Amino acid sequence: MNTQTSTTALVEMNNVSISFGGIHAVDDATVDLFPGEVVGLLGHNGAGKSTLIKILSGAYQRDSGTISIDGKPATINNPRDAKAYGIETIYQTLALADNVDTAANLYLGRELKTAWGTLDDVAMEAKAREVMGRLNPRFQRFKEPVKALSGGQRQSVAIARAILFNARILIMDEPTAALGPEETAQVADLILQLKAEGIGIFLISHDIHDVFDLADRVGVMKNGQFVGYAKTTDVTKDEVLGMIIAGKCPPGAQPGPGALAA
Amino acid sequence: MSNSTPKRASAGDGPRAADLSPIGRFFKATELDTRMLGMIGALLLIWILFDIFSGGLFLTPRNLWNLSVQTASVAVMATGMVLVIVTRNIDLSVGSVLGFVGMIMAVTQAEILPQYIGFDNPFTWVIAVLVGVVVGGLIGALHGYVIAYLGVPSFIVTLGGLLVWRGAAWWVTSGRTVAPMDSIFRLIGGGPAGSIGAMASWIVGLVACAAMIALIANARRQRQRFQFPLRPLWAEGFLAGVGCLIVLGAVWVVNSYYWPVGIVRRYIRDNNLDIEASEVFIAHGLAIPVLIAIAVGIVMTFIATRTRFGRYVFALGGNPEAADLAGINTRWVTMKIFIIMGVLCAIAAAISTARLNAATNAQGTLDELLTIAAAVIGGTSLAGGVGTIAGAMIGAVVMQSLQSGMVLMGLDTPLQNIVVGVVLVIAVWLDSLYRKTRH
Numbered sequence: 001m002n003t004q005t006s007t008t009a010l011v012e013m014n015n016v017s018i019s020f021g022g023i024h025a026v027d028d029a030t031v032d033l034f035p036g037e038v039v040g041l042l043g044h045n046g047a048g049k050s051t052l053i054k055i056l057s058g059a060y061q062r063d064s065g066t067i068s069i070d071g072k073p074a075t076i077n078n079p080r081d082a083k084a085y086g087i088e089t090i091y092q093t094l095a096l097a098d099n100v101d102t103a104a105n106l107y108l109g110r111e112l113k114t115a116w117g118t119l120d121d122v123a124m125e126a127k128a129r130e131v132m133g134r135l136n137p138r139f140q141r142f143k144e145p146v147k148a149l150s151g152g153q154r155q156s157v158a159i160a161r162a163i164l165f166n167a168r169i170l171i172m173d174e175p176t177a178a179l180g181p182e183e184t185a186q187v188a189d190l191i192l193q194l195k196a197e198g199i200g201i202f203l204i205s206h207d208i209h210d211v212f213d214l215a216d217r218v219g220v221m222k223n224g225q226f227v228g229y230a231k232t233t234d235v236t237k238d239e240v241l242g243m244i245i246a247g248k249c250p251p252g253a254q255p256g257p258g259a260l261a262a
Numbered sequence: 263m264s265n266s267t268p269k270r271a272s273a274g275d276g277p278r279a280a281d282l283s284p285i286g287r288f289f290k291a292t293e294l295d296t297r298m299l300g301m302i303g304a305l306l307l308i309w310i311l312f313d314i315f316s317g318g319l320f321l322t323p324r325n326l327w328n329l330s331v332q333t334a335s336v337a338v339m340a341t342g343m344v345l346v347i348v349t350r351n352i353d354l355s356v357g358s359v360l361g362f363v364g365m366i367m368a369v370t371q372a373e374i375l376p377q378y379i380g381f382d383n384p385f386t387w388v389i390a391v392l393v394g395v396v397v398g399g400l401i402g403a404l405h406g407y408v409i410a411y412l413g414v415p416s417f418i419v420t421l422g423g424l425l426v427w428r429g430a431a432w433w434v435t436s437g438r439t440v441a442p443m444d445s446i447f448r449l450i451g452g453g454p455a456g457s458i459g460a461m462a463s464w465i466v467g468l469v470a471c472a473a474m475i476a477l478i479a480n481a482r483r484q485r486q487r488f489q490f491p492l493r494p495l496w497a498e499g500f501l502a503g504v505g506c507l508i509v510l511g512a513v514w515v516v517n518s519y520y521w522p523v524g525i526v527r528r529y530i531r532d533n534n535l536d537i538e539a540s541e542v543f544i545a546h547g548l549a550i551p552v553l554i555a556i557a558v559g560i561v562m563t564f565i566a567t568r569t570r571f572g573r574y575v576f577a578l579g580g581n582p583e584a585a586d587l588a589g590i591n592t593r594w595v596t597m598k599i600f601i602i603m604g605v606l607c608a609i610a611a612a613i614s615t616a617r618l619n620a621a622t623n624a625q626g627t628l629d630e631l632l633t634i635a636a637a638v639i640g641g642t643s644l645a646g647g648v649g650t651i652a653g654a655m656i657g658a659v660v661m662q663s664l665q666s667g668m669v670l671m672g673l674d675t676p677l678q679n680i681v682v683g684v685v686l687v688i689a690v691w692l693d694s695l696y697r698k699t700r701h
Contacts, residue, residue, distance in 0.1 A: 108588040
């Protein structure tokens with residue numbers, strides 16, 4: 001099924017389903033992720049990609065199916081559980097608290113404290129300056145609430161938050177949606193760097209061009225089901241496009257439950 | 263943070279100091295909150311106008327002292343209302359909770375405790391206040407639980423609470439007024455005995471000045487440690503100087519208000535002194551309820567700005583979904599906010615019961631509106647995420663100044679209400695204009 005069968009899968013989601021009021025948003029979805037691997041999740045808007053990864057990040061609770069981390073069954077009932085497993089998420093909506101500053105957002109839920117138990121704002125700002133300096137060297141507006149920042153700056157804040165805590169599993173939902181070409185290239189560099197560090201990355205996009213060159217494998221979803229999985233070396237962009245649009249599984253790919261019957 | 267040049271500020275990474283006018287440079291260097299300054303300016307304007315229209319009755323030590331005491335109870339509750347409104351909730355029940363808890367504290371000290379520990383026991387007031395705080399906290403916990411865990415909107419829960427606790431206050435004594443209060447408990451309400459006198463007031467003032475300077479110095483050291491940009495030294499000195507001047511000026515005012523001659527006469531008689539009452543001037547000094555309100559303000563500011571809980575409150579108000587996704591237990595945070603609100607209602611109830619020297623049924627009626635108005639005038643946004651404790655307390659002073667000024671001018675109650683209502687709407691409108699030009 002994949003290149004690195006010798007190692008244990010970082011994440012295995014097996015037969016996961018969730019429905020909202022009778023709509024099967026995710027239907028019997030199975031996907032896995034190995035250390036140092038980038039798996040692209042593709043599909044139209046509303047195909048169920050974001051819902052699937054929100055189950056992994058703890059934002060939604062699945063109706064059925066299992067999740068294993070490092071080969072062991074994992075209990076993920078809320079975002080705190082997910083973070084405890086080293087799962088960090090960059091949401092499509094960025095999920096930033098608009099009214100507080102960059103450092104407060106980076107450490108939201110995991111604030112640094114002084115010996116007195118109070119917030120150590122200075123230390124958090126220092127670390128924020130360091131990590132933001134790596135992502136966006138020109139960024140200087142540390143004292144302003146993030147709602148005053150530009151779309152790209154806000155995206156950098158969301159990305160910085162995900163990599164600040166030594167994630168082992170990174171979920172990026174449309175991470176470059178608000179970025180210009182230069183910043184998009186920076187994010188691509190970052191993804192390769194994180195991959196080299198052995199982090200497993202789910203990269204979600206409705207745009208194949210964002211994903212194809214970075215991903216080792218892709219999984220294509222349509223109407224809540226997986227059409228199929230493929231190594232990016234075994235298929236062409238056009239074939240993947242056919243999977244996204246028509247749900248047709250090419251010969252180089254492994255069909256899923258949502259594939260058109262040939 | 264500068265807002266005198268909003269276009270420049272939004273265009274790049276903030277204006278450079280050299281591009282600004284001297285006034286802009288001043289605000290950038292001191293990092294003063296211009297909104298807060300505007301509010302203080304408006305307050306001073308109100309004071310001066312009332313002083314003129316009342317024929318010089320407003321800006322007297324006596325009136326300002328009374329104003330400070332009258333503000334205390336609403337100011338205490340306004341600090342909690344900030345947290346409630348910041349998280350996009352509302353609490354309409356604070357006046358009724360104040361009435362109910364006041365009644366519980368009064369019955370505890372005037373009717374229940376004397377049966378066991380006798381009258382004028384030195385612990386009576388402690389027990390009464392503790393009972394009140396526990397009852398207030400439990401009421402807040404109940405509200406918070408229904409709002410956070412059962413998902414009923416806070417507007418409805420506390421609207422219900424408004425009726426329930428007002429009715430419950432009546433139920434405790436079937437509508438009977440309970441009086442008098444314990445003699446030590448009454449000190450919480452102020453009055454000549456419930457003030458700390460001239461010497462102690464100066465000491466409090468000097469300690470406050472020292473603390474302010476220490477805080478500014480410490481913040482500077484912290485920033486130096488990480489080599490962050492620093493405020494210029496003159497700006498730090500200016501802030502410390504103005505702060506100390508305000509504190510010492512306030513102490514000077516309350517120390518210029520002397521005991522009424524009748525009370526001095528009684529004091530001389532009680533202490534068997536051989537002096538003429540008209541020749542003795544005993545200063546009130548800071549009133550105990552005012553000190554309580556200031557202490558509550560400091561503690562609440564600490565909670566809101568220096569603790570994780572406070573950070574979560576603001577994050578939750580700014581983006582509830584983000585707070586949830588960040589792993590914050592938003593329900594528990596919401597419930598804690600309402601517990602704090604209940605405890606603050608109990609403290610406010612102690613102040614107002616002690617000041618009246620009685621607990622009545624109608625106590626605290628309409629206080630919820632004054633409290634909400636104080637928080638909103640003080641810069642708390644009903645859209646959530648924005649607000650300061652200090653602003654809400656100044657807002658409480660503004661509301662009380664309006665009321666007390668109109669009483670001094672002899673306006674009828676209906677007209678007073680009309681003015682307060684109009685002022686509230688105009689204040690919020692001006693605030694929304696200010697926010698629009700800023701962003």
